[in-house]
Amino acid sequence: MRIRRNLFFFGFLLLLTACGKLETSPLKNEVDSLNARAYHFRYINTDSTRLLANEAFSLSKDYNDGRNEARCNLAFVAYQQMDFDGMDSIIDEIRTDSRKHLIHLCADMMEMKAAQRTGDGEHFFKIKSTAERRIRRITGREERLTAHEKELWTYARTEFHIIASTYYFYQEQDSMARDELVVVPYLLQTHVDTAQWVYYNYMLGPGGLVEGRNAEDITLQEFDYLFNAYITSRRNGMKYFEANCLQAFSIMFLDNDSLIQHERTDAYNLLRLQVLENYDDDSYMPLTLAERALRLFKEYGDLYQTACTYRSLGEIYFHKGDYEQSLESYANAIHCVNKHHLLYYGDISPDTLSIFNPDDVERCVENEWIKDTLISTFPEWIAGIRQQLSLTYSALGNKQASDYNRNFYLELVQATNQNLELENRTAELQHQNSALHWRMLLCIMLVVLALILATLFRFRLTRRTDNSLRELKENRWRALLDFKQWNEEELKELLESKEEIEDKLVLTNHDLEENKRKNAENRAKVSLAHSIIPFLDRIGGEVLRMRQSGHIADERRDYIVELSQQIEKYNALLTQWITMQRGQLSLHITSFPLKKLLQIVAEGHYSFDQKGIRLVVNPTDASVKADESLTLFMINTLCDNARKFTPKGGTVTLSATYTDEIVEVSVTDTGCGLSEEDVETLNSSKVYDSSRIGNNDDDKGFGFGLMNCRGIIDKYKKTSSFFSSCDFGVKSKLGQGSTFYFRLPRVIRMIVLILFASVQVFADETTDYYDSLYIANVEGRYEDAVYYGGKAIEALNKEHPDQPPLLLSGKIDIQEDAPELKWAKEGVKADYDLIVGLRNELSLAALALNDWPLYQYNNRACIRMHRFTHQDKELPTYFLRLEQAHRNSNILMIMILIASVFILYYGYRLIVRTIFDKRRDVNALKDYLLQLFTIARESPSPQEFLSQTSSYPQMHQWARKYQTQVADLSVVPQYALREEISSLSDEDAKLNFEENRLYVQNQILDNCLSTIKHESMYYPSRIRLLAERIEDNDIEQLHELVKYYHQLYTLFCRQADAQVTQPSFRRQRIDTQALSSHLQETMTRLCRKMNVNAQLQIEEPQDDSSQMPVWADSVWLMQLFESLLQGMLHEGGQYRLTCTDDGAFLRFTIHDSTTCPSAEQLDALFFPESEQISFLVAKQILREHDTFMGHPGCRLVAQASDDGGYEIFFTLLKASEN
């Protein structure tokens, strides 16, 4: 072999001399060639590589690529010699000098190798990602590469995967390591690179990266790969790989020699042949292999691998039970480490490692190395040696040295763990980096999406807003329309009810007017009746004188006859008048419930209370058919009577009882009662002197009330046979009170919804066993410790019956994780710290007991678990950091997002806000409007409305506008209408009351006048007859007759007077100018009524004073004009009405130029003699004015006029301003 190499070397030198003076291009080729050779010698002889590379370097001053390639080779040499600092400086030179990616990639490979070996994961991944980037760049341009460059390219790519795989392998990330290697054979297909191919095979050899059916299959496969590598490397003189392979074989044969011997007999034999030259015993195979490897490594000059091989040797000796030899091997390994350290870092840290330093147990030199950033060291390397040392010392019974090494071992595990973390973090960071890129991209996409969405949103919003605005507006509009409709309806309704009331008022007014006119007539009738009295007085006077003189003077007799005749005439006129109007004054018969009337009486209890009388009104549900006003009048009359005649403390009871046909209303008092005679009188006589009724002289004087009541009942009876059952009467006994009653026909009327998580008590059991295990270990009771450990594991298994059970010990299966690791990976809840502790204590116990399988199982489980949980333990902080990083990037993204959202937001706000504002405004407006409407619908007064709606917080311009509008359109007019209706109703009620009163008054007057007519008619003729045939002795008889007649007549008149004294006159200021149209209407009506043609000319007043208003009762004033015109009217009459000033009065003159009655006729015009009722009414009306205006002196005069006609004038008091 050596001869071959030398030959090769000489050839090379010859070539070198031959090509010494080559031009640039040939020089380039030479450099390339030198480099290729340097490369070739990498795993054969580092010195050759260095020489060739240096040669190439010195030749390639103008050839950049060649120079740097040479540097790469030099760097490799530095790496192999573990001169990392030297390597770094060479790499730095390449970095500054080269501009070629391929060269940089090669440099990257060196850096990666270094990072992998020093356990600098962070740096490893950093370079790895750079390298990946470079590979990606070159990949597209492969065809442009020269043949030499292609070689480099193949090297770099395969190297990349192999280094990565190595890295993952040492990180026990087997699957990843395996994945990395998959592509290598494919890459090697295009270009043959023996070194890399060997490397690949070696990689698959000892590492457990091969997948197989079972452990044996895997071992065999691994042997195959390894054997391939071995054969090729041996054939190519690659000492490095040969040594590696041998070392691997040595370990492999420790356990599987028989298997390989059996299955791969040829290969085994070959190996045996090559190695076991001097030994026959197969059991020396591993040791021999390892020693051979050690020799080769030493030849090659690789400290690292030498140390590794010493470790393997140690293991082999340990396996053989030769602990002393084992310890020596480990010591050699440590020596290698120290040698390396001193070689490069001796000036920084002169301290070296020792296999056991009993003086300083605490100081962990390797840890100091690791912490010192200037020192590069290999923790895993040392850790492995320390663990073995611990085992070996333990086996040698040196517990202290064992513990010393075990502690350092654990500390190194800890340190590598940190590295692992760093590595993981780097990976994570990388992952994060790409994730961040993705996220940024996503972020941008999101922004774009947000923009799109925002645009869409805006469109939709605008559309929706428009829609909702439209809707709202529609709603508002609808509400507005509803309200308007409601308002219109309400206004219409109010207007209707107003009109209704107005109509009613007109009717009431009309009724009132009618009643008033009738009243005036009745008053005129009463006056007519009164006008008889002077005649009666005259008769009385004459009779008196006759009695005084004792004889009958003819003159007097004639006068009496004449007077009685006159009385007869007047009576006749009265009779005629009454008869004429019969039927006009009919009763208003209606059906009504008595309850209402009794209520009215009950409300008037105050007048009873004041007198100390109790008024009891018994409720009733009876309804009667009668005249309501007159019935109330009768009840009132009876109650007033009862009140008058009941002493203090008494009771007046008003009640109504009924049978099927009649209702009897009765008023019972607790007064003094009436004598039988009085009862008789009251019940039978129509006429009686009320002043004579009663027993007590002071209390005498029933008014005309009872007579009026009787008159009313009589009137019912006269009206229809329906009222034949009506009755009026009194029941009384002296001293026992009285009951006055009346009966009226009855009307029958129809009346109309945490679960308590189970406390994990079992954990305590495990803890107890663990504690026992720990104490047993401390106390050196290792057997007990293993026992307790078993118990603890049992207890743990009990806690997790669903999980694969934990084992106390077992075969270490590279392929499979220990059960507890499976638990942890699957996230089973368990106390993993306890398990790590447990495994540690167990391995300590096993170590002490020299139970290697137990130790190895537990140790591995402990370390693996420790690594896992440590990661886990560090997870929170790690996650915190991770999260922070995430958060930072997230914050950045969120900020970007927020910024974009803000931009979007503010951008759109301007647009959208107006929309929203609009919407809000419209909404608010809608709400406000609804409120306005709701309040407006409650029919408040304008003040109430304004005060209630002004409190609304959103009193914008428009709100005010709407408020004003609603107020103007609805509230104010409605309120005004309601007020109007209310005042009209009041007016109507007032007029109704007045009308009622007049109606009752008229009815009673009617009754009185009827009575006068009926009861006194025959007296005048009797007087006349008596007077005509009078003898001297008849004087007394005549006297008596006249006296009785006078008394009777006066009584009747007083009954009527009692009604007439209640004034019906209503003083009003009347503008005379406004009367003319009314007068013309009246004239037309009268003409039609009387079927005559006549004209009325109303002259304009001459001066201002003639235009003044007058005091008058409007109804009666019109009736006055009407009566006068009616009296004056004849066919073809030409009438002129003038109005002139007459002092305090205003004179109205009606002038008729067509006819002229005689002076006598004119004088008699306003007397019954004229038989012109209308003039009598006119006279009565003027009389009423005179009486009730507080200034007598009104005139009513008929006189002949100068032009041959006649005129009638009347005067009315001017209405002064005050």
Add this chain to the structure above:
Amino acid sequence: MDKFKVIIVEDVKLELKGTEQIFRTEIPEAEVIGTAQNESEVWKLFRQAEPDLLLLDLGLGGSTTIGVEICRQVRTRYPHCHVLIFTGEILNERLWVEVLKAGADGIILKTGELLTRDDVMLVMKGRQLVFNQPILEKIVERFKNSVMSETLKRDAMINYDIDEYDERFLRHLALGYTKEMITQLRGMPFGTKSLEKRQNELINRLFPEGERVGVNATRLVVRALQLHLLDVDNLEADVE
């Protein structure tokens, strides 16, 4: 008695006849120089000859109160002419007062004895306020009532122990004075509090037991008026 000239103003012919007859038969001294049925005739007669006596009916034709006006004018234009009212206005007491104010010498109601010689002669002798029996009865009745009411007042003052201050207090209350205003009156040495006390005492005096609850100032004043402690016609504030 010397003869005297009479003008009779009577619108009802038949009555005029009776009146003339009375003059003729009972008062021969009277010379009826004219009768009038309406206002214009009255003045026509006056222009012809001024009478010593005017027997005047108050109502003439359609004008029912014109007599008052005639009376007034006669009294100013013919101051020496006596005016005796002879009327059927039995009920219209107000017209009586009006016509007396207008200067009538007396009023004879057309009822009972009607016109008598005595009444006419008294008027002719210059006697004022000549009334016949029915009107005298009415006047006396009114007078009696008036006197009675004053007596009642006096009695009430004694019966209800009303002193000068009570009277003034009540009177001013009736006039609408507040208690504060009343305390300001001259010669009213009381404060509001003591006026209130006085008011309560008055209520106790004027109202029987059982009716005193809820009596306010108005009710008290009304009660005082009812009891004639106050005269409605003479409600005047103290002169300051």
